[in-house]
Amino acid sequence: MAALVFAFTNGLHDAAHTIVTSVASRALTPRIAILLAVLMNLLGAFLGEGVARTIGQNIISPTEGGDGLAVLFAALCGAVAWNLFAWYRGMPSSASHALVGGMVGAALASAGSVHWGGVATSFLIPMLVAPLLGWLFGYLIMLAILWLFQHTSPRSVNRGFKLAQSVSAAALALGNGLQDAQKTMGIVVLALITVGRQDTYHLPDWVVVCSAVAISLGTATGGWRIMRTLGRRMIHIDPARGFSVEAAVSIIMGFTALVWYAPISSTHTTTSAIVGAGTARKLAAVRWGVFVNIVCFWLLTVPATAVLSACVYGLVRLVF
Template sequence: MLLESALLAVVVAALVFAFTNGLHDAAHTIVTSIASRALTPWAAIPLAALMTLLGAFLGEGVARTIGQDLIDPIQGGDGLAVLFAALCGAAVWNLFAWYRGMPSSASHALVGGMIGAAMASAGEVRWGGVLTSFLLPMLVAPLLGWLLGYLIMLGILWLFRHTSPRSVNRGFKLAQSVSAATLALGNGLQDAQKTMGIVVLALVTVGHQSDYAVPSWVVVSSAAAISLGTATGGWRIMRTLGRRVSRIDPARGFAVEAAVSAIMGLTSLVWHAPVSSTHTTTSAIVGAGTARRLAEVRWAVFASIVKFWLLTVPAAAVVSACVYGLVRLVF
């Protein structure tokens, strides 16, 4: 009975984390469309919530990576304590970043939480999996975001160099309706699966299942939680991305959304790697801005964001280790 109660606590914590993930990542899925005035907030938020919900049903490769590649499952109550602590550490960091209005990565917070809680327990961290399935994608995805954002924006500037700015803006406002929906779909495909992976790992830990297949109820509940968070909106982070990093017009917004959508699809469906859509979007905004000129980007703001990125994994790890110690002390 106690083990079942602990499992329920982990599932609830996972859904709370998914909500904070949606609350946090809603900012980057719709900020470019709102900042460019292609969509109103009241159109962009329901669109993002719906497409995030749909994206959660399109695959489970990232969920399997989270469940299998990062830490060894620890059987019984201690394993559930590790997962509960990891989720608490990640959720606390998400809420702190949201409060500060900083576009931090919920994915990196979750992995940091898993590492911190596992190291505080008798568990083993699969460092080979952390390197290939987390650290490498963590570095590659933002670089790809910058490069694709830069190249797509450069192509737009060249193709429409003889077209009036008003006509270009009008055309890309329409195009952003499609690219914004695609970006939200990719967000659901990536981020909802991270919650699924944790819940499946909890089910394996207590012996409810022996493989890492994702049950339908896990897909539905994770998708609903992250979509609810997305529908709530992350206005603090939107102000940072939409106004403080670089000016966003419809053409630039389309370039960012197209770049990030392509990277989310590639990493989710082909690589099965948990990457940060927040970092990728921020880098794509910088890349699209530098396609015009370097002065388009507020580099001091971007440097502050990068510093926050670097704190995510160690901070979430420390919080998770403390939560694990508290859980062990009490129970």
């Protein structure tokens, strides 16, 4: 249940960055954009399990039995608390980073072990690389669009990319389902292994279905607070910029989920791609003060959730 609540809050964040570009550019209405995001998130959850295995195997090894379950429960509670706090503040935080921070903090507070090598290769490196690639791809795609359509009227360009965004928004939501739903699956399977219900990291069908439904319900609820920060406060998004962002993030999430099997932050990647697409025209197009505040919030996520989860673990041990 805690894992499904986490998936729901993850979807609550995902609604914002998944549909913000298509809604802010007025390529899609909010209702159509959310419906598209829900359906493609649901589909994406069934298309792979590499990220789930990474979360289950490469981050921590909790002790067997009840203490191991307490570690995972505390990690999820810390991640959910941070997700809700970020949603309340309207900040685009990473549910993925919150989960990994919670897992590490709870494991350090217990007798479990942290796989520091796995944390470095499966989490820290992708955490740094994905936003940089998001900025680079968003910048290059937008730059190519500006060069290719420099002699075309703005009205024709906007009309064409509004249609193109229907496809790119669907691809972005599909990639999001590939990435974020699997993180919930991974921690549920780790719990099943911890209590001896299974001895492999194979994903049971019921785990896939429950995780997919939970994250889709969160997406359907919508993250309007975060959407205002990304789509209005930080930069003005037109259809060409929206397409650039969605295309860039779709490529990165597809590669990391299907080839690298690395859990990346789709929120951070999308935010960086928005900045990259904005700077392709001019640096002044980005409100850098808002972006700096977002980055500071990112840097707080892992240590804050680690401390929160360690405290929850201590409380669970004290009570039970």
